[in-house]
Amino acid sequence: MRSYATDSPEWQKVTLRIGIISVAIDYVIHWFFQTRNVQIPWWVDAPGVLGIAGGLYEVFEKWLWTIPLLRSIGIVKVPNLNGEWKLQGWTKWSRGQDYQGEAVIKQTWTRISICIETEQSSSKSITASLLVNEDEGITLIYVYRNDPKANVPTTMHSHRGTAVLRLKDDCLEGEYYSGRDRQNFGTLILRRKGDAR
Incomplete structure (x- = not known):
């Protein structure tokens, strides 16, 4: 498979949303450990914002974009031709x-x-x-x-x-x-x- 071009602005919008969600998830993880007085070693910084964003992007790329609800509310416009x-x-x-x-x-x-x-x-x-x-x-x-x-x-x-x-x-x-x-x-x-x- 090769990347394809599209005139839909959804790639930029979804990528921005994934970034915002990743920051929120990382904050919740940090808050969870901090409220329980769990000290995480310095070498365990994963997954971090970038790791979460990468994981969310992969999940969206392969599966989430096919959900009809996302198409009906306008988040995804490209059709599923699979x-x-x-x-x-x-x-x-x-x-x-x-x-x-x-x-x-x-x-x-x-x-x-x-x-x-x-x-x-x-x-x-x-x-x-x-x-x-x-x-x-x-x-x-x-x-x-x-x-x-x-x-x-x-x-x-x-x-x-x-x-x-x-x-x-x-x-x-x-x-x-x-x-x-x-x-x-x-x-x-x-x-x-x-x-x-």
């Missing part, structure tokens, strides 16, 4: 015929990877942006590397491309285009398989 998706695509070379595949999206609060597997090739995201303040709705934009499988025509070769997908309910829809040597473009629809969030 899970397996059924893919249907069309390309300019397919002459009206669609192709099928599977997509797996792995996501934490600040990192994401998009992997797609079809009969002819597999692709993996290189970089991504998740825009939540677009007029058209939540938009996932990513650059990918596509590698053909051994049994496909020799005219297919490894290439890079870009996909722009918009989230509508539990469906990602949009377009993709590949590098100048492939001169290919098409559309993709990804439908979530069950609720893996």
Whole structure:
């Protein structure tokens, strides 16, 4: 997984809140030991504010950001795209015929990877942006590397491309285009398989 860019200001706001909560927790720990006349040795300064903040950040990064309540009260705006998706695509070379595949999206609060597997090739995201303040709705934009499988025509070769997908309910829809040597473009629809969030 790689870090992704977003236009949501939540990363700064949540990080600031984690810092404030960490100071409060450290103060409570200090107060607890002081009221019980427990003398902590100088070499036991852990966890300290930074240790608490790091722990809270990791917990938020992996689990807390997925809690629907945090999304409903506006603390988290980035959608949870984690899970397996059924893919249907069309390309300019397919002459009206669609192709099928599977997509797996792995996501934490600040990192994401998009992997797609079809009969002819597999692709993996290189970089991504998740825009939540677009007029058209939540938009996932990513650059990918596509590698053909051994049994496909020799005219297919490894290439890079870009996909722009918009989230509508539990469906990602949009377009993709590949590098100048492939001169290919098409559309993709990804439908979530069950609720893996």
